[in-house]
Amino acid sequence: MNPERSPRHGPALGVDIGGTKVLGVALDADDEVAAEARATTPHSGIFDPNDPAAGDGAAAVAGAVAEVVAALRRATDDDGRAPVGVGVPGMCDRQGVLRFAPNLAAASGADIAALLAERLPDTILVIENDATCAAVAEHRLGAAAGDENVLLVTLGTGIGGGVISEGRVLLGASGFAGEIGHMVVDPAGPPCPCGRRGCWERYASGGGLARLAREAAYAGRLPAVVEAAGGDAEAVRGEDVTKAALAGDPGALGVMEDLGWWVALGLTNLTAVLDPARIVIGGGLVEVGELLLTPTKKAYAEQVEGGRRRPDVAIVPAALGERAGAVGAALTARDRR
């Protein structure tokens, strides 16, 4: 057996459970993506603490993961020996129980590890927070390769976070570290599904953009966008604003500036706490590129404690795109198998 190709370096599968889709990849022994598979996330939705059905869809979610794993195994002729990593959104403990998942009501509270073990017998399974997985992937193979102090932020439905400190993943006492979207940045702000008010993810996520967009629409700052949406300010979505901003609409560009300001607010808070050398921004929102990154970097430079007295912190887009979580889940499974 070639030691360079020991199980620690062999193929691995990774699956990322997102709010809308379950995305899986098979990594070969050289860390290349050999196959990809996906399914729709069943029973997704925002957590309502008063909904007695919250968590009841966990079996269906686990079924979707098993289906994606089966597809990856077929595509790579894997006999079930490759370890499987699964990235989950929310507070996942070290036993693989998803203790709290405000953005995946279907599975909040569920014992994901047990549900998956039933459906994937004789499989080496590792469950980890999705953004932590993405941080591992970007640190190992992506936009933060070579940096030892890294903050990864995913701006999607909510905000996820993963921290690399001196080259090691920061997990915390229970594995819950990196729940950065639920820093309160305005105690009088809008309510969050997590139960608090004014969480950062109410401002700097896809949902936050939608809210900023509606506020701007009602304030008359997005006339062209409102007209394109049929004249109804309430109907304006985040995508309408990013599309208009890409086309140069001044009101839409203003909303993107506001969004960048809120993104920077959280990033500067996290810089004060963690002092990263590099911040990698992933998730759906970053697909608009400099439209968001430019105002974010400008506001960050203005706000960060110590300003020019501290070394510049690089703020860069994620390199692995929507696959980061799945790739990192595969790497994590291989590391911890």
Place this chain on the structure above:
Amino acid sequence: MNPERSPRHGPALGVDIGGTKVLGVALDADDEVAAEARATTPHSGIFDPNDPAAGDGAAAVAGAVAEVVAALRRATDDDGRAPVGVGVPGMCDRQGVLRFAPNLAAASGADIAALLAERLPDTILVIENDATCAAVAEHRLGAAAGDENVLLVTLGTGIGGGVISEGRVLLGASGFAGEIGHMVVDPAGPPCPCGRRGCWERYASGGGLARLAREAAYAGRLPAVVEAAGGDAEAVRGEDVTKAALAGDPGALGVMEDLGWWVALGLTNLTAVLDPARIVIGGGLVEVGELLLTPTKKAYAEQVEGGRRRPDVAIVPAALGERAGAVGAALTARDRR
């Protein structure tokens, strides 16, 4: 030479530069405090970014440290071989330059390591953030002994922080991690000497208590305290409120509840990011004990993400009192010599 008494385990000196005093201790080989010395911090004050004299008092500060070290050496018959650790408030880089110190204007920007090397020739010197030192001390010898994921928070003039993650000190890329007082928790809040608005330390420090006290006084919620202060709401200080609260004054107890709520807000934010098993609260404010800890713990339990779905986080007072920073500086000097 007894290997148990190698220099790694020998005596060490530690000095903590605070906003009002410079406090030093000599630790013997068994980690007992063999001597203590103190001096008044010269030219202390709150940082004003427009003050051209900011940082000009650094030489005097270094002189006070040297004076304290000399006193400790005399008291312990040390010939200058014991390593000296110095805890400094603010962003201290790995070369011992205090890049930014909003709460110690006199030394902000100064090369503390160079200034001390001049005054303490042939001395092994280690410079580190003061709250990081306190975290090391509480983790090794105090209220967090045995816990591997610890957050230490000092509530004093400002707020300092030190983080232990899986048993290791979290330093960050430049050594600036743990600047937790400068998380913005209300972007429309009062201006902070750091240049931002609504930093956590504007609410949950000694200065924050003074502000809450004045607000309550103007709102007529502290009639007895205002009367005792000569009838002038503006003259009400934080100490007046803690004293009145200890005596059972309902208005003062209400201010302490508000203070506890703000302390908890920051602690829950930091719990989301770091997931500590234990939070140790030190600094002058915690000397009032349960008067602050009880409302803090109550608000923390109500606000923390995941609530009862996560293991309880212990919130405890620091065990080493005002000496924690100096003891931790000595331990750090011995570790890194």
